[in-house]
Amino acid sequence: MTQAPPRLTTLLDECKQLAFDLNFTYAKQWKSESENRILVGYLPIYVPREIIHASNGLAVGILGAGDRKQIIKGDAYYQSYICHLPRGVIEMALDDNLNNFDGFLFPSICDCVRNLSGMFKLAKKGKFTRYFDYPQNFQKNIGGTFYRELIETIMNDMFKINGVKITNEALNNSIALYNRNRQLIEEMYAIRQEFPWRLSAVDAYHVMRAGMVVNVEKHNLMLEEIVQLISHDFGESLDNIRVVISGSFCEQPPIGMIKSIEMAGCYIVDDDLMLGSRWIIGDIDAHTNDGLNSIVDAFLTQSAPSSAIYDVGNPKGARLVTQVKMRNADGVIFCAASFCDPALLDRPDLQKACDNAGIAHINFQFHENTGQFKVIKEQAGTFSDSIKLWV
Amino acid sequence: MSNPKDAIKEKSMVIQKEMLANLFTELSTAKENGKKVVYTFVPGNLTELILALDMLPVYPEINALQSGMRKRSGSYIKDAEKLGFSEDVCTYVKCDIGMMLNGNIGPTGEKLPDPDLLLLSYTGCFTFLKWFENLERLYPGVEIAMLHTPYQEDGVITDDQINYMVKQLKEEVIPKMEKVAGKKLDYDRLEKMLGNAAKAEELWVKVLETAKHRPSPIDSYFAGVYYMGPLNTAFRGTEEAVSYYEELYKEVNERMEQNLCPVTPEGEMKEEKFRLVVEGPPNWTNFREFWKIFYDMGAVIVASTYTKVGGLYDQGFRHDPLKPLETLSRYCMGCYTNLNLPQRVDLIEHYIKEYKADGFLINSIKSCNSFSAGQLLMMREIEQRCEVPVGFIESDLVDPRYFSYANIKNRLESYFQMLEQRKIIMSQEEAHV
Numbered sequence: 023m024t025q026a027p028p029r030l031t032t033l034l035d036e037c038k039q040l041a042f043d044l045n046f047t048y049a050k051q052w053k054s055e056s057e058n059r060i061l062v063g064y065l066p067i068y069v070p071r072e073i074i075h076a077s078n079g080l081a082v083g084i085l086g087a088g089d090r091k092q093i094i095k096g097d098a099y100y101q102s103y104i105c106h107l108p109r110g111v112i113e114m115a116l117d118d119n120l121n122n123f124d125g126f127l128f129p130s131i132c133d134c135v136r137n138l139s140g141m142f143k144l145a146k147k148g149k150f151t152r153y154f155d156y157p158q159n160f161q162k163n164i165g166g167t168f169y170r171e172l173i174e175t176i177m178n179d180m181f182k183i184n185g186v187k188i189t190n191e192a193l194n195n196s197i198a199l200y201n202r203n204r205q206l207i208e209e210m211y212a213i214r215q216e217f218p219w220r221l222s223a224v225d226a227y228h229v230m231r232a233g234m235v236v237n238v239e240k241h242n243l244m245l246e247e248i249v250q251l252i253s254h255d256f257g258e259s260l261d262n263i264r265v266v267i268s269g270s271f272c273e274q275p276p277i278g279m280i281k282s283i284e285m286a287g288c289y290i291v292d293d294d295l296m297l298g299s300r301w302i303i304g305d306i307d308a309h310t311n312d313g314l315n316s317i318v319d320a321f322l323t324q325s326a327p328s329s330a331i332y333d334v335g336n337p338k339g340a341r342l343v344t345q346v347k348m349r350n351a352d353g354v355i356f357c358a359a360s361f362c363d364p365a366l367l368d369r370p371d372l373q374k375a376c377d378n379a380g381i382a383h384i385n386f387q388f389h390e391n392t393g394q395f396k397v398i399k400e401q402a403g404t405f406s407d408s409i410k411l412w413v
Numbered sequence: 414m415s416n417p418k419d420a421i422k423e424k425s426m427v428i429q430k431e432m433l434a435n436l437f438t439e440l441s442t443a444k445e446n447g448k449k450v451v452y453t454f455v456p457g458n459l460t461e462l463i464l465a466l467d468m469l470p471v472y473p474e475i476n477a478l479q480s481g482m483r484k485r486s487g488s489y490i491k492d493a494e495k496l497g498f499s500e501d502v503c504t505y506v507k508c509d510i511g512m513m514l515n516g517n518i519g520p521t522g523e524k525l526p527d528p529d530l531l532l533l534s535y536t537g538c539f540t541f542l543k544w545f546e547n548l549e550r551l552y553p554g555v556e557i558a559m560l561h562t563p564y565q566e567d568g569v570i571t572d573d574q575i576n577y578m579v580k581q582l583k584e585e586v587i588p589k590m591e592k593v594a595g596k597k598l599d600y601d602r603l604e605k606m607l608g609n610a611a612k613a614e615e616l617w618v619k620v621l622e623t624a625k626h627r628p629s630p631i632d633s634y635f636a637g638v639y640y641m642g643p644l645n646t647a648f649r650g651t652e653e654a655v656s657y658y659e660e661l662y663k664e665v666n667e668r669m670e671q672n673l674c675p676v677t678p679e680g681e682m683k684e685e686k687f688r689l690v691v692e693g694p695p696n697w698t699n700f701r702e703f704w705k706i707f708y709d710m711g712a713v714i715v716a717s718t719y720t721k722v723g724g725l726y727d728q729g730f731r732h733d734p735l736k737p738l739e740t741l742s743r744y745c746m747g748c749y750t751n752l753n754l755p756q757r758v759d760l761i762e763h764y765i766k767e768y769k770a771d772g773f774l775i776n777s778i779k780s781c782n783s784f785s786a787g788q789l790l791m792m793r794e795i796e797q798r799c800e801v802p803v804g805f806i807e808s809d810l811v812d813p814r815y816f817s818y819a820n821i822k823n824r825l826e827s828y829f830q831m832l833e834q835r836k837i838i839m840s841q842e843e844a845h846v
Contacts, residue, residue, distance in 0.1 A: 133782040137782070141790050158561035167576075171573040366498070367547065371550055
């Protein structure tokens with residue numbers, strides 16, 4: 023068995039450090055290096071980061087505190103029956119973690135995130151706080167117009183802070199950088215689909231999560247190297263089944279849980295963990311004289327399947343089945359955060375679609391700070407064994 | 414826990430009961446009579462549009478709460494959970510789906526007709542969106558119209574938002590409704606209905622404002638949920654609704670002039686000891702027991718946020734017949750759960766001051782994140798701004814597993830003791846001055 027290249031280990035260590043730095047040291051350092059730079063924090067799932075980049079800003083993903091921070095104040099702000107993510111976010115906001123952030127965006131995904139935007143307003147965090155209410159109407163002249171106006175509002179918010187007027191040239195440049203970012207991510211996933219042992223699910227997660235807190239130029243460089251390094255053969259295949267993880271697009275599972283699933287005999291060949299980074303499917307046109315229009319069009323026509331998008335007539339179930347087949351997966355693990363309405367309300371239909379397609383599945387729920395994985399490991403192990411033995 | 418006797422009803426309640434009975438009869442014969450049926454939601458409802466096109470509305474949340482009050486929701490919810498719905502998610506959705514799985518029998522015992530149109534007026538609650546995705550799967554092939562109501566994220570309604578909504582109405586929602594109804598929308602008729610809506614809204618506000626009187630002649634929460642029924646559901650825009658609110662206002666006004674306290678299911682309250690503002694929906698599975706805890710202690714709810722989920726009329730909004738589509742858009746965006754948190758806090762502060770409340774209470778609902786997420790911060794804000802005792806209890810909409818009578822009663826009794834103590838201290842301080 024050949025060992026992983028040392029350079030890969032170094033890069034993955036760096037990603038790991040970045041991914042869980044809840045003080046966002048890299049982003050704050052980046053901001054301090056030049057005048058007019060701004061930091062805009064955003065919650066899951068998706069914001070058009072190209073706009074922030076073109077405004078000389080850094081979009082920083084705020085994914086909760088996970089199991090890396092003790093939640094004290096956050097629990098005093100939320101009842102027991104509300105998911106865990108906003109507790110960690112408000113805890114970070116009330117501590118110093120989010121100091122130096124200029125603005126915050128709360129994408130329309132559920133009522134908890136929506137109301138969290140109001141809590142930030144009441145707590146007077148950041149120079150601007152916006153609920154990013156992207157349209158649920160996908161007609162260009164209706165939802166498209168509204169979406170464009172919404173983005174222009176945020177552009178104006180940023181302009182008021184740093185005085186940077188976004189040029190079309192700058193926007194096209196940002197679009198091209200994020201296109202490359204998505205291409206590299208897809209390359210990484212494609213290699214993992216065939217050779218999942220070369221990059222563990224945990225390492226892949228760290229790479230993806232690091233991309234939420236560094237500038238796209240740096241992340242692209244890291245990805246270029248990682249993709250190149252994992253293109254060569256090393257490691258050894260295990261007798262694992264191949265699964266797709268579904269339902270973890272907002273509150274993130276603890277690393278221990280991802281590790282437990284893999285150790286239980288399941289290669290995770292696709293997931294929706296960092297869906298925001300992969301939201302736009304394919305490239306956005308980076309060569310037009312209206313880059314904003316390209317971003318709007320991409321949202322309307324190239325958005326990934328998501329529980330945050332109105333989906334009548336275009337069932338997510340069918341698309342999950344396609345994803346499983348495309349990845350040559352053996353089954354699906356429905357893995358949603360407790361009290362996550364969007365994921366949990368979609369689950370019965372997704373399960374039904376899997377049943378109809380003969381795809382095996384199991385489900386469990388988690389909190390971002392779940393600390394016990396024994397049951398999950400046993401459940402995933404049994405799932406793996408049952409597929410290996412009977413399917 | 415005592416066994417509540419049969420409820421004592423005011424005349425307006427009898428009228429409303431008849432209105433509802435007629436509606437459900439009409440619904441049960443809708444298919445034979447060629448009437449088209451529209452399933453839609455209460456917040457941001459487009460009742461005038463539905464009625465102007467001679468269609469009949471059905472409100473799944475109302476069915477769910479009725480199932481809760483009739484003690485059927487528990488089994489419906491379990492049936493939905495057997496289908497794979499998590500214990501964690503909204504119980505209105507599960508109750509509604511369970512009811513459909515069990516034959517879709519309405520509150521009068523008659524079967525509700527299948528929908529010809531699912532009109533998703535997506536206002537103030539993200540779960541609505543998921544709810545209707547699920548309904549669409551239960552009624553494959555049904556026509557669907559979606560109206561996305563932007564959230565008042567910055568505390569104002571912008572021109573961009575209005576244009577977005579008007580365009581949706583004009584280019585997508587109304588054409589879809591016309592297609593299902595098989596007729597063109599008669600704008601004259603719509604405008605007349607919007608005029609009727611404004612009249613009823615005016616009367617409703619007068620009713621609500623009687624609670625400023627001491628003693629309040631109404632309970633704005635427990636009775637308020639009945640009073641708001643015709644305006645929030647199938648009757649807004651009708652002359653029937655105007656007549657109902659005329660009668661209700663007359664009744665309430667008479668009570669106010671005679672300095673009477675609210676009517677409860679067990680008769681008239683004898684004394685108003687505490688005036689409260691309440692945030693959050695009530696529990697429906699144990700509604701009467703829940704209410705009884707309050708009236709037994711002489712507590713009257715003088716203003717509530719829940720009675721504003723179907724429209725914030727007391728803050729000045731009226732449907733405007735001269736701008737039909739704009740007014741419908743403004744209406745949808747103005748419903749309580751479409752306000753941002755700072756607006757909600759401001760409104761509650763206003764109620765506490767305007768209605769001279771002694772305290773503020775939150776009934777936090779397990780399965781309603783739209784209301785519940787952020788309530789603990791709201792409570793702190795109110796405590797700081799208004800310096801009144803605040804209380805916090807937890808229950809659910811229609812899941813009987815989450816209503817703990819003893820816990821709620823204990824908490825409320827402690828809260829009322831705190832209010833009592835405060836009154837004594839304040840009166841002593843006043844005496845010293």
